[in-house]
Amino acid sequence: MSETLIRLTVEPLTAEAFAPFGDVIATADAQRHFTINGGNTERYHDLARIDPGPDGRAIVSIFRGQPRRLPFTVEMMERHPLGSQAFVPLSGGAYLVVVAPAGNPPGVEDLRVFLARGDQGVNYACGVWHHPLLALDGVSDFLVIDRAGEGPNCDEVRLDEAGVIELGD
Template sequence: MQRIITPEPLTKARFAPYGDVIETEGSDFFMINNGSTQRFHRLSEVMLGKPDDRAIISIFRAQKLTYPLPIKMLERHPLGSQAFIPLKQKPFLILVAEPGDQPDPETIRAFITNGHQGINYHTGVWHHPVLSCEAEDDFLIVDREGDGNNCDEHYFSDDSDMVLESGIPS
């Protein structure tokens, strides 16, 4: 039987088991630069697994996928966190499963951002690669660089019948 995964609106509380929501809405700030700038401080923390690891910044340019999307694989980063911040302020989708040796399909959840939210996956959280809702979308990525394999991939069996709805009204 097909399992249809429907995205729910992203909130800090819903996403807490998987990582942090990076947003200014509802976040504390303090004034800097002679009172001309609000600093929303420490919205998330970059997690690095080893002393010689470095936090790096990249840009991913993602293409829109076709929805409903068959879920064939998930990945995780066992040595550090990974943050996605949308540069075009457009909604994007997030698909996650609880940490473990391999993803448990029963724990898979989907979220949709409001376009002003980014996320930071905690170390070891299973997730789908970036899921754009736009023809082309750019994301600022903050993640780990260093020795060791920091990307495990898990492919579901061919008889897996999970699909992700887009969550975007047509």
Template sequence: MNTLTLEPLTRAAFEPFGDVIELDGAQHFPINGGTTERFHDLARVDVGPDTGGRPLINVFRGQPRAQPVEISMMERHPFGSQAFLPLGVLSYLVVVAPAGEFDASKLRAFFTRGWQGVNYARGVWHHPLIVLDVAADFIVVDRGGKEANCEETYLSASLRLVEGDLVYSSAA
């Protein structure tokens, strides 16, 4: 049985897929007469080529997944990035694969620390929001426009979260 081990979410590990949004190590400086600290340029918002797209700010309320977590599909956004910023301190899982033709052998899984957000780069395959314990709200920044900006693919074998690892299991 093939396994995909959860990794801690770090900027270096996630760099091929987008940005980790966190304050640790971020460029920052005081503004507004020293009354505010600005943490600058934490993610690259991409609304794609000039096709009339615009940035959207949304709130997504993720519901906890039944345990063990079954992963049978992935999605991507071909016209823009998509950022998730938790509105509370909670851990959630992130499963990704590189942009381009989907390749299940290149899947990676990350366990977030409660304050980290992620920004999926345009075209990066990712699993929809995986909240574990309680319902949780996220600010989501993505692209709005006339074009359909979500493509889905289904795995030939589902992934199952088992005691800290994602394990391939038959789809039966």
């Protein structure tokens, strides 16, 4: 990897901006929602396409992420070629989402960085490149829905050039 660090721009996480990479999981008036349980609960319905792939099954886990310090250097990416992977924050803290389109291993120029609020989850579509968990505000728990089944479902690559994430300017 070269010694040059490419500065990455951080964008707000919106459903429109994130659409090429998967789904934003959040309660919003634009989402289909309706009252259930005798009027006591508002159900926000079908917020993400969970894809366990052929011969897979959806599983639910909790990931506990240690906070990352900024500036943070992005040197690697991973993908899950056989199924989607959803992250829903449980601790309420902001976190970063680094993604690149599915397909060939990404370069730093392919990366997009989103700042997710503590009330927004993401569902990475099958094969989308992403960085592992980037919690910001302390130890953070995430409900994770992904695939269990036969076959290798995690590819990792090192970037030829690193990217650096900074906030606050």
